[in-house]
Structure formats: C-alpha cells, structure tokens
Amino acid sequence: MVHALGKEQSQAVRALIGRPCKEEKDDADYISDNSRTADLRFEPPLKVVQYPDPVLRARNKRINTFDDNLRSLADEMFDVMYKTDGIGLSAPQVGVNVQLMVFNPAGVKGEGEEIVLVNPVVYKFSKRLSVYEEGCLSFPGIYANVLRPDTVKIDAQDASGAKIKVKLSELSARVFQHEFDHLQGILFFDRMTMDVVESIHEQLKVLQTFQVHHQAELQIQVFVELFVGAYTAVILVLAVLLCLVMYNINQIVHRNFTIYE
Numbered sequence: 001m002v003h004a005l006g007k008e009q010s011q012a013v014r015a016l017i018g019r020p021c022k023e024e025k026d027d028a029d030y031i032s033d034n035s036r037t038a039d040l041r042f043e044p045p046l047k048v049v050q051y052p053d054p055v056l057r058a059r060n061k062r063i064n065t066f067d068d069n070l071r072s073l074a075d076e077m078f079d080v081m082y083k084t085d086g087i088g089l090s091a092p093q094v095g096v097n098v099q100l101m102v103f104n105p106a107g108v109k110g111e112g113e114e115i116v117l118v119n120p121v122v123y124k125f126s127k128r129l130s131v132y133e134e135g136c137l138s139f140p141g142i143y144a145n146v147l148r149p150d151t152v153k154i155d156a157q158d159a160s161g162a163k164i165k166v167k168l169s170e171l172s173a174r175v176f177q178h179e180f181d182h183l184q185g186i187l188f189f190d191r192m193t194m195d196v197v198e199s200i201h202e203q204l205k206v207l208q209t210f211q212v213h214h215q216a217e218l219q220i221q222v223f224v225e226l227f228v229g230a231y232t233a234v235i236l237v238l239a240v241l242l243c244l245v246m247y248n249i250n251q252i253v254h255r256n257f258t259i260y261e
C-alpha cells in the first residue's frame with residue numbers, strides 16, 4: 001500500500017506547502033467535460049461506496065442541467081449523509097461522477113445550514129494552515145490528521161444554477177476542501193504525511209481486502225442468480241415439451257381407440 005503511494009505522497013507534500021491558486025486551476029483539467037442526463041442518473045436509496053472502489057478515482061463531469069433530478073439527487077445525498085452520521089458528501093461517493101457536493105457542518109437534519117455546491121472552483125487558499133482529524137464516509141472507522149488551509153474563497157453554483165462566490169472558514173472550509181478533493185479524485189490519505197499514512201496503513205489494508213472479497217462475493221451471487229435463472233428456464237421448457245408430448249400421445253391413443261370401437 002505504502003509503495004503504491006508514490007504519486008499520492010507527492011500530493012501530500014504539495015498539501016504541506018499549500019497549493020498555489022494557479023495550480024488548483026490546472027487541477028480543473030481533471031474535470032473532463034459536461035455531464036449528460038445519463039451521468040446524473042441514480043436509484044434511491046443511495047449507498048456510500050467504500051475505498052478502493054474505482055468510482056472514487058474516476059473523472060467527475062461538470063453539471064449544466066439544473067432540474068428536478070439534480071435537486072432530488074442533492075436531497076437523497078443529504079438523506080444518506082445524515083443516516084451515516086456524516087457532515088459532508090460528494091456525488092462520486094454515491095457512485096455519480098459529477099461535480100456536486102452537499103454538506104452541513106451541524107450534521108443533523110433541521111439544524112445548521114444545508115449547502116449544495118455545483119461545479120465548485122477554488123480561487124484562493126489562505127496561507128495559514130491547520131491540522132485537523134478527518135474521517136470519510138468512504139473509509140468507515142478511519143480517522144487521521146490532515147493539514148489544510150484555514151479558509152478558502154470559492155466560485156460555484158447552487159442547485160438552481162445561480163452563481164455563488166463565498167469565503168468559507170473553520171469547519172465549513174475543512175469539510176468543503178475534503179469534498180472538493182473528492183471531486184478531483186483525491187482521497188484524504190493523499191493529503192496525509194508519510195507518518196500519518198503509516199499509522200492507518202493496516203486499517204487501509206483491511207478495508208481494501210474486505211472490499212475485494214465483497215466484490216468477489218457479489219460476482220459469485222450474480223453468477224448463482226444467473227445459473228438458477230437459466231436452470232429454471234430450462235426446467236420450464238422441458239415441462240412444456242413434456243406436456244406437449246403427453247398431449248400428442250393421448251391424442252394418438254384416443255384416435256386409435258376410436259377407430260377400433
């Protein structure tokens with residue numbers, strides 16, 4: 001695991017020195033293109049995908065359709081966020097690879113402020129940095145220190161497409177930056193120092209192994225369901241054929257008896 005973190009460690013080092021605004025703009029290249037209707041399709045209830053699901057590293061497309069479907073997706077994301085005791089959630093974490101995040105630092109429905117940000121871009125990070133222990137819904141049970149700028153100034157759109165320019169600080173800035181990273185395919189351990197990554201190395205390995213086994217189990221389950229389905233279909237066809245054969249024999253016997261009578 002640690003060996004696989006070469007590129008990610010360089011990102012951690014970049015996080016330590018603070019990333020200049022221009023570099024963050026360059027990161028916007030990661031956003032491939034505009035989303036289509038199919039990219040925003042989802043089926044409630046949403047489930048949070050866990051590391052190392054590749055959807056967490058996939059590209060997230062810009063949103064250019066601000067309709068009821070988008071608002072429903074944001075509502076569903078808040079629902080799953082509250083149910084899983086989160087305070088922020090990005091669309092890729094529920095398997096939808098688009099530039100959307102929701103958060104509420106209060107973490108309780110009906111309290112605090114629910115914030116929906118679409119296509120966010122950071123145009124300024126504060127020079128002042130702080131360490132804070134972060135968790136992530138895609139890494140259940142893993143908490144570790146991450147160094148980030150204290151405040152950020154951002155441009156974004158709300159769920160209706162209206163443009164927003166806002167400065168975030170304290171916990172809001174922290175949650176925003178964590179979710180913003182998700183939208184660039186960056187995970188919180190990419191931002192940790194080598195020592196911190198080492199301290200959660202075993203937990204990451206366990207999660208990785210569990211997910212690999214879980215995926216294998218799901219594939220076996222799909223195979224068994226297909227096999228049972230095909231087996232049932234064959235039995236049904238044979239039963240129908242047997243009925244037809246029996247019916248024909250019955251007809252022949254009946255005709256012969258009729259002739260002899």
Ligand SMILES: [Zn+2]
Nearest residue numbers: 135136137138
């Ligand atoms: Zn996260």
